[in-house]
Amino acid sequence: MVILVVGGAGYIGSHMVKQLSKAGKQVVVLDNLSTGFRELACYGQLVVGDLADTVLLERLFREHQFDAVMHFAACSLVGESVGDPAKYYRNNVSNTLNLLDVMVRHHVRHFIFSSTAATFGEPEYTPIDEAHPQAPINPYGASKLMVERALQDYATAYGLNSVSLRYFNACGADPEGVLGECHDPETHLIPLILQAASGRRKSITVFGRDYPTEDGTCIRDYIHIEDLCSAHALALQALVDGELSGALGFNLGNGQGYSVQEVIDVVKDIVAEDSCELAVEEGERRAGDPARLVADATQAKKALGWQPQYADLITIVRHAWAWEKKLARIQ
Template sequence: MEILVAGGAGYIGSHMVKMLVKAGHVVTVLDNLSTGHRSLAKYGELVEGDLADTALLDNLFAQHDFKCVVHFAAFSLVGESVTNPAKYYRNNVCNTLNLLDAMVKHDVLNIVFSSTAATYGNPVYTPMDEQHPQSPINPYGASKLMVETLLQVYAKAYGLNSVALRYFNACGADPELELGELHDPETHLIPLVLQAASGRRDSICIFGEDYPTEDGTCVRDYIHVLDLCFAHQLAMQAMLSGQLSGAHCFNLGNGEGFSVKQVIDAAQAMVAQEGFNIKVQQAERREGDPAVLVANADKAKQTLNWQPQYTDLTTILRHAWEWEKKQPGLVGRNFVY
């Protein structure tokens, strides 16, 4: 069937497109390439365009028989959302509204939405389930929560079916090494650690070692990008089969946390086998970093029959490391393949 993937040239979106194409679907990728990359749009048909362009959306839906939309097209830098909130509300909320209106107009009534654990804000308890209070502490999280509210309203008013998937920490890379993280700037811990190993970065910084955790560093729930994508595929199937109707939300995480030091130590043990070292520096805590963020994803497991396949930290790091070694400027280094 025909599927539209908005933001399909980005990190998670590109992995999603590959999975859908491999499953036999016909995929159209809509991406303005502001944070996505043409080099990651290896699968599907790329349409370079913006969700702000309502005429483009109207033409796109008129020309295709889409059965479902998978929506990744959002800005996601927390710090930038604080300094430039208008950019986040305009793109993440207003442009999503354009997409929803085009879907309703053309009777495409199924959407999987890329949401975030940032809608919860500071944890009241962990692991965090879907009943945890939603009180975002930055415009990024607030913008995603606004879209979740839109989806609930559109379900009641227009019969739009939706699944909002609240990610915890996406990580890893395509095991076939066609796709991986290409953020600029990079803000995620695992690629930053591996860039320090490969030499693209001088060191990795630990922000705070006095948290109330076992080793004093923050604990996060890391979920492999392919496990995320598989959940999207299951959510899409659940709506198209009639199993799910209306607006739904699910957490996506492993349910197990790893501390910053655990990630660095595991990465160091892995890269040391190839003669590489990770230089570590210490710094003060960053404002707004909770000690522990771990998901309770039982609802997704029970309702969607979703089960993460890549839960081992070393496996996640290995996939990301093999991708890191493929990056420009690193070819010819003394890497072991």
């Protein structure tokens, strides 16, 4: 099987490429390296390029007999999307349509799309299942939802079968320590806390302690990167085997939320083993932060036979800490 992974030099994409390569798949990575890193593209064949370059896309599809495409190349910063929505609609929507169009022209019918819980907007209830209304509150979520809706039409009109996987909080790192999370700027909670513990950041700020939760801090559903990628691999195989068709969407998460304070407490215990300490500062609530975001992944488990293997927070943090120590050169 030959697979094109767009955005395969980024955090999620690089882990996906490793899993596919280890499973014997032939992988071509397309990444413009705007947020990805060349050194993370250590599996598969890297092609540096952009989805806006339709000439490049045509050449790639002529040179390779792709069986499927996996797409991880979206811009994904909520705040940036509010300040510069054009960037998000151009890259996340227009460029994705470039990719879908070349797939249709070259008769590639299997597509895995990296979507997001941001398509749901403010939660009306938790845990959030697939029946929850999709009403995004920022251009990032709106751009992802536009693609999901386009995929429904492409399935009907062109027979392009797809699975959109909506995840909540990707986290952790490759258990073998080869890959991990690298963002600039970093916006995810666990690496931010670990950077504060390693000394690469001064402190971590808790934004609000007056939420209607058990300890007053926000609760989120954290899913290990390896579990996330295994769901993508299962979805891809189901498409190729003809077990799934049309345009489907599944939510991915552990179904169990952890509060900001719980994450901080686990990090403190783990980094103490390396004689590292964590400075915590207090801040005001941030606008638009729901008290609780937890996924209901029942449908993904039923349809894909998926089961998270690294669901406990301690394991997630240990893997992420091993990667952070590598970056911070802590022995």
